[in-house]
Amino acid sequence: MSTELFEQLEFVENPLFETIIEDLLQQHYSVVEHFFSSSEVIALRNNLLLKYEEDRFRKSGIGNHLHQEIDKSIRGDFILWIDETKADPVEQLFFKKIDSLVQYLNKTCFLGILQQEFHYAVYPKGAFYKRHLDTFQNDDRRKLSLVCYLNEDPWPKENGGELTLYLEEGEKEIVPLPGRVVIFESQLLEHEVKLVKDSERLSITGWFKTR
Ligand code: OGA
Ligand code: MN
Numbered sequence: 001m002s003t004e005l006f007e008q009l010e011f012v013e014n015p016l017f018e019t020i021i022e023d024l025l026q027q028h029y030s031v032v033e034h035f036f037s038s039s040e041v042i043a044l045r046n047n048l049l050l051k052y053e054e055d056r057f058r059k060s061g062i063g064n065h066l067h068q069e070i071d072k073s074i075r076g077d078f079i080l081w082i083d084e085t086k087a088d089p090v091e092q093l094f095f096k097k098i099d100s101l102v103q104y105l106n107k108t109c110f111l112g113i114l115q116q117e118f119h120y121a122v123y124p125k126g127a128f129y130k131r132h133l134d135t136f137q138n139d140d141r142r143k144l145s146l147v148c149y150l151n152e153d154p155w156p157k158e159n160g161g162e163l164t165l166y167l168e169e170g171e172k173e174i175v176p177l178p179g180r181v182v183i184f185e186s187q188l189l190e191h192e193v194k195l196v197k198d199s200e201r202l203s204i205t206g207w208f209k210t211r
Helices: 003-010 015-027 038-053 089-109
Strands: 029-032 078-081 115-123 129-132 142-149 163-167 170-174 181-185 190-193 201-209
Touching (some): 015 029, 038 201, 089 115
Antiparallel strands (some): 078 115, 115 201
């Protein structure tokens, strides 16, 4: 049997990933419910909170690694980058699912994703992130943005903290419900995190990058 044929036989269609791809092609974003199960969300949230209490987060900046600025009038969250080579068991579980999505995207859409970067984020009460694009002026390797919400259940609407996507047809508000994952085209969609009014807003955010 030729290797080509073997690869084809090996490929198993994944309905969830197919929906994500279809959404991205049609509307440049996809919202997935229960990408992570509630027990996975709890494990990831506890992991985040442990590191947050250890004071390992730092004030987020704007711009890339070479040109970082801290400007609270633009964004007020605290972040901790995840070192994948030192991932703990909970993070390994996270990356297992993420990696299978990347493999699928590369295989079916020839996206050529070669790198990824993820950080935890905490938006304390009063924090927001003003309208922006996820690409930098001197670096356009970020192709897809992915946000995974780790908030407590329920997240009442009055808490704010919605992710607003600015689409051609208008604004799309996405409530940061636990287990929900949002994926969108980094170079195309401007977006914003609305003011968090009450409890802390918790997430993991990351980017799939080409070379
Ligand atoms: C970001 C961002 C969106 C969100 O970190 O760049 O836009 O919903 N996050 O947390
Ligand atoms: Mn963003």
